[in-house]
Amino acid sequence: MNMRRTLLAAAIAAGALATTFTAAAQTMKAADVHPAGYPNVVAIENMGKKIEAATKGRIKFQMFPGSVLGGEKEMIEQTQVGAIQILRTSLGPIGPVVPDVNVFNMPFVFRNEAHMRAVIDGPIGTEMLDKITASSAKMVGLGWMDGGSRSLYTKKPVRKPEDLKGMKIRMMGNPLFVDTMNAMGGNGISMGYGEVFTALQTGVVDGAENNPPTLFTANHYQAGAKYYTQTNHLIIPEIFVMSKVSWDKLSKDDQALFRKYAREAQMEQRVLWDKSVADYTAKLKAAGVEFISIDNKPFYDSTAAVRAKYGAQFPELIKRIEATK
Ligand code: BDP
Numbered sequence: 001m002n003m004r005r006t007l008l009a010a011a012i013a014a015g016a017l018a019t020t021f022t023a024a025a026q027t028m029k030a031a032d033v034h035p036a037g038y039p040n041v042v043a044i045e046n047m048g049k050k051i052e053a054a055t056k057g058r059i060k061f062q063m064f065p066g067s068v069l070g071g072e073k074e075m076i077e078q079t080q081v082g083a084i085q086i087l088r089t090s091l092g093p094i095g096p097v098v099p100d101v102n103v104f105n106m107p108f109v110f111r112n113e114a115h116m117r118a119v120i121d122g123p124i125g126t127e128m129l130d131k132i133t134a135s136s137a138k139m140v141g142l143g144w145m146d147g148g149s150r151s152l153y154t155k156k157p158v159r160k161p162e163d164l165k166g167m168k169i170r171m172m173g174n175p176l177f178v179d180t181m182n183a184m185g186g187n188g189i190s191m192g193y194g195e196v197f198t199a200l201q202t203g204v205v206d207g208a209e210n211n212p213p214t215l216f217t218a219n220h221y222q223a224g225a226k227y228y229t230q231t232n233h234l235i236i237p238e239i240f241v242m243s244k245v246s247w248d249k250l251s252k253d254d255q256a257l258f259r260k261y262a263r264e265a266q267m268e269q270r271v272l273w274d275k276s277v278a279d280y281t282a283k284l285k286a287a288g289v290e291f292i293s294i295d296n297k298p299f300y301d302s303t304a305a306v307r308a309k310y311g312a313q314f315p316e317l318i319k320r321i322e323a324t325k
Helices: 003-022 039-054 072-080 099-103 113-121 123-134 175-184 193-202 212-217 252-286 297-302 304-311 315-323
Strands: 026-031 059-064 086-090 139-145 150-154 168-171 187-190 207-210 227-234 238-243 290-292
Touching: 026 039, 026 072, 039 059, 039 086, 039 139, 039 238, 039 252, 072 086, 072 139, 072 238, 086 139, 099 123, 099 304, 099 315, 113 123, 113 252, 123 139, 123 238, 123 315, 139 252, 168 175, 168 193, 175 187, 175 227, 175 297, 175 304, 193 207, 207 227, 212 252, 227 297, 238 252, 252 290, 297 304
Parallel strands: 026 059, 026 086, 168 187, 168 207, 227 290
Antiparallel strands: 086 238, 139 238, 150 207, 150 227
């Protein structure tokens, strides 16, 4: 056999080996506080399946649902150091890390959920993801999810701000939310999501606030909070981010794949979300939770100072949000 050919064959074999090494399958750890089957978890799992198929198994996903890797604050930290690759979290606890996102965390900043969706789907949503990516937070903003509207649930019925007097209400870890609750008439207590059930049971708090799917899956109504007052005071989009450490290791083509399927996950979650809000609302009612409809204007009015305080640094952005149809 001709020497040149042998060398060529050896070179090809070595090349193939090298490709096999660089293409070694890697597993992305994805995490969420919500249980398996929750819309947000399902949408990320489906994104993972698409990426796995598109890369022929070179990139695999493993979902860690139900807070098994910790609460959101801890998971944000793990994502920053690259121990978690994909994190779906509320935007609430991102605020202390990337203050720019707080414009979306303000009470009553969106008129309704349709308005919020129009904002996250459009240029403002993309700019906000890019701001997170460009910040020092070591996270890449991949996409948004719908977190519905958050309303109050308490052990005693609440209809107006005065009814909240003296009530301790659990809020997510971000001073903006404590200010919001204090302005709404109660005493805001910042606490991790995983501690709320026991805090309700032991009387450390008298209530909390969330959307119907979370109220149901976290069982908080079984810890005594069975009055659900439709304040709709926070319409916070949820987000999924990737660890910058892991993102920087992806090729440009893989990054483009992640972007493409992230957008699809954003759209898919919404369909699953709407269905789950309807399902869980029916389940909550069947379980004896009393839904209290109110005129939420007094709550809107009472939080004006919070919008003024936190919105002061984003006057232009707020105008653009308001102008979004
Ligand atoms: C739920 C969000 C979840 C938050 C939780 C909370 O989906 O990301 O952790 O609220 O209140 O609605 O902490």
